[in-house]
Amino acid sequence: MATTTTEQLGGYGQSVKRKEDPRFLRGKGTYIDDIKLPGMLYMDIVRSPFAHAKITNITTQPALDIPGVLAVITGKDLDAAGLAWMPTLMSDRQMVLPVDTVMYQMQEVAAVIADSRYAAADGAAAVEVDYEPLEVVVDPFKALQDDAPILRPDREIKSNRIFHWEAGDSAATDKAFAEADVVVEQDMYIPRIHVASIETCGCIAQVDEVSGKLTVWMTTQAPHAIRTVFSLVSGIPETKIRVISPDIGGGFGGKVPVYPGYVIAVVAALTTGKPVKWIEDRSENLQADSFARDYHMKARLAATQDGTIKALDVVTIADHGAFDAAANPSKFPAGLFSIATGSYDLETAHVEVDGVYTNKPPGGVAYRCSFRVTEAVHMIERMVDILADEIGADAAELRFKNFIQPDQFPYKSPTGWEYDSGNYPAALQKALDQIGYQDLLREQQEKRERGELMGIGISTFTEIVGAGPSNTFDILGIKMFDSAEIRIHPTGSAIVRIGVQTQGQGHETTFAQIVADELGLPVDNIIVEHGDTDTAPYGLGTYASRSTPTAGAATAMAARKIRAKAKELAAHLLEVSADDLEWVDHKFQVKGSPGSSKSMAEIAFAAYTNHPQGMEAGLEAVSYYDPPNLTFPFGAYICVVDIDRGTGMVKIRRFLAIDDCGTVINPMIVEGQIHGGLAMGMAPALLEEISYDEHGNIRGGTFMDYLLPTAMETPAWETGRTVTPSPHHPFGAKGVGESATVGAPPAIVNAVVDALSHLGVRHIDIPITPWKVYKILEEHGAAE
Amino acid sequence: MIPGQFSYHAPATLPQAIALLGEHGYDAKILSGGQSLIPLMRFRLAQPAHLVDINRIDGLAYVREEDGALRIGALAREADLDAEPLVHERYPLLADAIAVIADPLVRNLATVCGNVAHADPANDHPAVMLAYRAEVVAEGPSGRRVIPIDDFFVDTFVTALEPNEVLVELRIPAPKPGSGGAYQKLERKVGDYAIAGVAAQIVVGADGLISEAGVALTNVGPMPIRASEAEESLTGRHPNEKTFADAARLASDAADPVTDLRGPADYKRAVTRTLTARALQRAAERALS
Numbered sequence A: 001m002a003t004t005t006t007e008q009l010g011g012y013g014q015s016v017k018r019k020e021d022p023r024f025l026r027g028k029g030t031y032i033d034d035i036k037l038p039g040m041l042y043m044d045i046v047r048s049p050f051a052h053a054k055i056t057n058i059t060t061q062p063a064l065d066i067p068g069v070l071a072v073i074t075g076k077d078l079d080a081a082g083l084a085w086m087p088t089l090m091s092d093r094q095m096v097l098p099v100d101t102v103m104y105q106m107q108e109v110a111a112v113i114a115d116s117r118y119a120a121a122d123g124a125a126a127v128e129v130d131y132e133p134l135e136v137v138v139d140p141f142k143a144l145q146d147d148a149p150i151l152r153p154d155r156e157i158k159s160n161r162i163f164h165w166e167a168g169d170s171a172a173t174d175k176a177f178a179e180a181d182v183v184v185e186q187d188m189y190i191p192r193i194h195v196a197s198i199e200t201c202g203c204i205a206q207v208d209e210v211s212g213k214l215t216v217w218m219t220t221q222a223p224h225a226i227r228t229v230f231s232l233v234s235g236i237p238e239t240k241i242r243v244i245s246p247d248i249g250g251g252f253g254g255k256v257p258v259y260p261g262y263v264i265a266v267v268a269a270l271t272t273g274k275p276v277k278w279i280e281d282r283s284e285n286l287q288a289d290s291f292a293r294d295y296h297m298k299a300r301l302a303a304t305q306d307g308t309i310k311a312l313d314v315v316t317i318a319d320h321g322a323f324d325a326a327a328n329p330s331k332f333p334a335g336l337f338s339i340a341t342g343s344y345d346l347e348t349a350h351v352e353v354d355g356v357y358t359n360k361p362p363g364g365v366a367y368r369c370s371f372r373v374t375e376a377v378h379m380i381e382r383m384v385d386i387l388a389d390e391i392g393a394d395a396a397e398l399r400f401k402n403f404i405q406p407d408q409f410p411y412k413s414p415t416g417w418e419y420d421s422g423n424y425p426a427a428l429q430k431a432l433d434q435i436g437y438q439d440l441l442r443e444q445q446e447k448r449e450r451g452e453l454m455g456i457g458i459s460t461f462t463e464i465v466g467a468g469p470s471n472t473f474d475i476l477g478i479k480m481f482d483s484a485e486i487r488i489h490p491t492g493s494a495i496v497r498i499g500v501q502t503q504g505q506g507h508e509t510t511f512a513q514i515v516a517d518e519l520g521l522p523v524d525n526i527i528v529e530h531g532d533t534d535t536a537p538y539g540l541g542t543y544a545s546r547s548t549p550t551a552g553a554a555t556a557m558a559a560r561k562i563r564a565k566a567k568e569l570a571a572h573l574l575e576v577s578a579d580d581l582e583w584v585d586h587k588f589q590v591k592g593s594p595g596s597s598k599s600m601a602e603i604a605f606a607a608y609t610n611h612p613q614g615m616e617a618g619l620e621a622v623s624y625y626d627p628p629n630l631t632f633p634f635g636a637y638i639c640v641v642d643i644d645r646g647t648g649m650v651k652i653r654r655f656l657a658i659d660d661c662g663t664v665i666n667p668m669i670v671e672g673q674i675h676g677g678l679a680m681g682m683a684p685a686l687l688e689e690i691s692y693d694e695h696g697n698i699r700g701g702t703f704m705d706y707l708l709p710t711a712m713e714t715p716a717w718e719t720g721r722t723v724t725p726s727p728h729h730p731f732g733a734k735g736v737g738e739s740a741t742v743g744a745p746p747a748i749v750n751a752v753v754d755a756l757s758h759l760g761v762r763h764i765d766i767p768i769t770p771w772k773v774y775k776i777l778e779e780h781g782a783a784e
Numbered sequence B: 001m002i003p004g005q006f007s008y009h010a011p012a013t014l015p016q017a018i019a020l021l022g023e024h025g026y027d028a029k030i031l032s033g034g035q036s037l038i039p040l041m042r043f044r045l046a047q048p049a050h051l052v053d054i055n056r057i058d059g060l061a062y063v064r065e066e067d068g069a070l071r072i073g074a075l076a077r078e079a080d081l082d083a084e085p086l087v088h089e090r091y092p093l094l095a096d097a098i099a100v101i102a103d104p105l106v107r108n109l110a111t112v113c114g115n116v117a118h119a120d121p122a123n124d125h126p127a128v129m130l131a132y133r134a135e136v137v138a139e140g141p142s143g144r145r146v147i148p149i150d151d152f153f154v155d156t157f158v159t160a161l162e163p164n165e166v167l168v169e170l171r172i173p174a175p176k177p178g179s180g181g182a183y184q185k186l187e188r189k190v191g192d193y194a195i196a197g198v199a200a201q202i203v204v205g206a207d208g209l210i211s212e213a214g215v216a217l218t219n220v221g222p223m224p225i226r227a228s229e230a231e232e233s234l235t236g237r238h239p240n241e242k243t244f245a246d247a248a249r250l251a252s253d254a255a256d257p258v259t260d261l262r263g264p265a266d267y268k269r270a271v272t273r274t275l276t277a278r279a280l281q282r283a284a285e286r287a288l289s
C-alpha cells in the first residue's frame, strides 16, 4: 500500500531533513570555484586606491612582461567596443571599467588575464595607473548642497540628487501633526552594511568555439533576469546565452546585481576564445560589491496624550553611492519603505526619500530584506518606544493600544498597502507570556535600585514580502511572477523545476514537500532543479522572501493542474465518472466507496501505459503564478540585555522570537531561517558597519574590522510561532527568510535604550558599540 | 589575496636556519605559526623574498619547568600550552591570555614565541611576558644570548633580535609562594585583537602585603607598555579595592592609545582602568587561594 499520510509523505508541516545537506555537510557542493574547465584562464582586477580621481595614464607593459600574463583590459578597450558602461536595474548606468574617472575606492580600473591565478594577481599588482585626485564627496547631505561637485556629469540632469520619492498623504499628515497633543521626533541613521556571504562573487565565462554559445556560470540569485539583460545589452539571442547558477554560498541580496567583473570576464572569454574564471577575494567583496542600508531618517510621530498614534512623517536621505545600482522593483526607487506604518493603525502618514550620489560603491541591495523594509521597521519600532518614553507608557501596552486588530484584515494602510492577514496582539501576548515579561520588569526595577543596568526591548514588526503582483511589480519591465514545472515519471517519481534560485534556503526540500503533499507522492521521490536558464522555467529569482509566495505558489498550482488531469485518468482506471471521485488521503477515491481508489503512482503509470483515447499521454504541468497581493509576515520579538558599567559592553542575555509566516512547510527549515536571520539582525545592531573617512577611504573593509558575529556573540535564541495563513496564497504561506533580520535590530536597540532610559537616553544609532554606551554612562555619572 | 613571489626554505637544523638568515639578511623572514606573517603576505603588506620555515627543526616544541623557570620552545603552539596542566595550575596569567588569543584554529598553529617575536602591540603575549618579567633566549651564529624582556621590544614590530637570530625560548620565572596573576582583555568580538588588555602578576607576602607586582598593557600604545607607576604603587600595600583602584588609575595614565576602529583613545584609557582593577582583583584572589 502506498504511503498516504502527510507525515509519511513528508508534506506540509513536516520537518523533513534537508535534501541538500548531505552534499553540503560533506564538502561536496559545487560552487563556482569548484568548476574547472580545460584551458581555463584567470582574471584579476586592478582597483582604485582613490575615491574620486582622474585617470591620466595606465601602463600595462609591466604586467604583460610577467610570465603567464596574456592580456590587460582597460576602460578604453571596452569603450571601443561600446561596453565601458552597463545599465543598472534602476535605469541608471554604471561603469564596467572607467575610461577616465574613478568614482569610489576599490572601483575596477583594469583587468589582467593570465594562465594562472598567481600570475593574474602579480599582473594586477604590476599595472601602473596614474591618478589625479578630485574632490571627494562622502556625505550625502553635502552632496546635495549647491557648491558640491557634480559627481555624475555623464547624466543629463546636473545634480547629485538621483530621485525624489513620496508616499502617503502630505496634507493630512501636516494637519494631524498640527492638531496632535504629543509629537516625538528623532533622527536616525542606519549605516552601510554588507551581506558578507561566505562565498564571494565570481563567474566562469565560456564561449563554444563551434556554436558561439556563451555559457556563464555565475553567483547570481536571478539567472533568468541576468540572461535577459545580457541578451538585451549584447544583442546575442537568448538561445546563445546560458546562465548557470550552481550551488551558491549565501546571497542575501548581494548576488542580485550585475558586477563589472562578470561583464569583463565575458569580454575576456570572447576576446581570448578561452574560458575565463574570475573569483573575488574577501576584500574585494566587502569593499566593492553592493552595500545595503545607508539611510538617514528624520521621523516624527503624532499622538494623543493617552498614546493613540495618529500620524507618521519620515524624511529620508538615501546614500546610493556612485551609481544607482540598487536592486528594487523598477517602480520603487526606495523599495517598499512606505510600509513604514508597521503593525499600527494610523490615520495618516507621509514618507519621503531622496536618493543621492556620493563617492562610495553603489548598491542599496535588499540585504535579507524585502526592499528597505528593515529601515522602515527600525524606524517605526524605535519611534513607538520613544513615544512610550515621552508619555510614560509601557512599551508593550502602547503597542497593544495601537495594533491593527485581527478583525481589520484585509487592512488598507495609509500609504496604500493592503495587509493580507495578521494577529498582532496574539503574537505579542504569546511573547510576553513566554519570556515572563512581568518578572523581567520586576527584576529590572530591583537591579536599577542596585545600580545595575538591564534592559528589555520589544519589536512587533510587520514585513511585506513576495514581490509581486504584475500590475505593480517589475524589474526593467519583466513582471515579477514566478514559475514551476512538474513532470511525473511513469513510476510515480517526479522532477520539479522552479524559476527561483536557492542560496541556502532549502528549496530542494521545501518545494519537493509542496509537491509531495499536493500530489500524494513521497518527498524522497521528488527532485527539484533550478538555476540553469536552459532547463528551468522563467522566473525572477530568489530575494526579498519571494520564493514561497511566488514560485511556491506556482508549484502548488502546477501540482493542482496535474491533479486535475490525474482525476480524469483515475476515472478512466476506475471506470467511473470524474465527478464521482474525491481526493481523500492523497489519492482519488470513489465517493462513498473507500475501497475503490487510485494512488498517484498508479495514475502516473497509467498516464504512460494506459491513458484513455483522446487524452494526451504524460503527466506534467507548468504554472506561471502572478500573486494577487504581497504577503505580510509578522512577529513579536523580545530582547533582554545587561550592560557592563565598566566597559559599556552590551550582552544579550535572552532573545525570544515569536514569528508568524502563515502555513509552515518545514518547521525545521523555518527555525533555521529564524536563527540565521537573528544572527544577521544582531550583527548590525551591535557590531557591523562600513564607514568612510573624509577622503573616501573605507573603514572596516576586512573581516578584521567588519565584525561578523560568531556563535560566541550570539545568545541561545528562543523561538515560537503563531500561524495566521495568508488568505490569498494557494496553501496559506508567507515568506520567512528575512523576518528575523528585519525584526531583531530594533528589539536589541530598544533593550539597550531601555536599560539607559532612566538616565534620559532616548535613542542610540546602530551599531551600538561599547564606546557609545560608555560615553553615555560617563556623561551621566553612571560608569563604574 | 594572493601573496607575491618568494623563495621557500625548510632547514632541518637551527644552524642551517641561522645560516640562511645570515645569507639573506633583511630579505628573509622566519616562518613559525604563520598566523601573523601569512595574512600580511596575502595582503602584500609584507613581501619577503625568502621564507625560512623553522617548523621542520626538531626539539623546539617543548614547554617545561626547569631550573626555576617555565621554558617555552620556539615551536610550542598556543594549543600545546593550553593542553599542559602545569600552565593552568601555576601560570594562570598565561593560561588566561591563551584562552582569549584568536580562535582555536589559529591557536593550533600560532606559536607563543612567534607572538612575542612579532612585537605587535596588539598581540597579547608581550604584555604577559612584561608582567612576568620573562626572559628571551636568542640564538645566532655565535651562540645563545639572554635578553631581559624590558630590553626586547624596541618599536612597533621591531625587537632586539638581529636579522640572523632566532628566538628559541621564552623563560617565565617560576611562581613564588603567594603568587597570582590574571589577564583581562576587552575585545569587540571573540577572536579579535584587544581594544585594551591588562596583564597583572603579583606576589602577596606572608605579612599580607603585596611584595612584587607586574602590570603591563596590550594595544594601548605603539608598543606593549609596562605600567611602572602602577607597579610601584602596589608594592607594600594591602591587596584591596582601594589599592587596586589607585593602581588602575596609574595604569590608565600610562596608556598611550590612539583612536581607531577599536574605539576612541579616551575610551581605551578608561577601560584600561576598569581592566586593571579587575585583573588585579582576580590576581589577588588567586594569590590568596
Ligand SMILES: Cc1cc2nc3c(=O)[nH]c(=O)nc-3n(C[C@H](O)[C@H](O)[C@H](O)COP(=O)(O)OP(=O)(O)OC[C@H]3O[C@@H](n4cnc5c(N)ncnc54)[C@H](O)[C@@H]3O)c2cc1C
Binding pocket: B029, B030, B031, B032, B033, B034, B035, B036, B037, B038, B039, B074, B100, B101, B102, B103, B106, B109, B110, B111, B112, B113, B114, B115, B116, B117, B118, B120, B122, B123, B124, B125, B161, B165, B166, B167, B168, B191, B192, B193, B194
Ligand atoms: C584571525 C587571527 C586572530 C588573531 N588574534 C590574536 C589575538 O587576539 N591576540 C594575539 O596575541 N594574537 C592574535 N593573532 C596572531 C597570532 O597569535 C599569531 O600567530 C602570532 O602573532 C604570531 O605567531 P606565529 O607563530 O603565527 O608567527 P608567524 O606568523 O610565523 O611570524 C610572525 C613574525 O614573527 C617572526 N618570528 C616568528 N617566529 C620567530 C622566532 N622563533 N624567532 C624570530 N622571529 C620569529 C616572523 O618572521 C614574523 O615576522 C591572531 C591571528 C589571526 C590569524
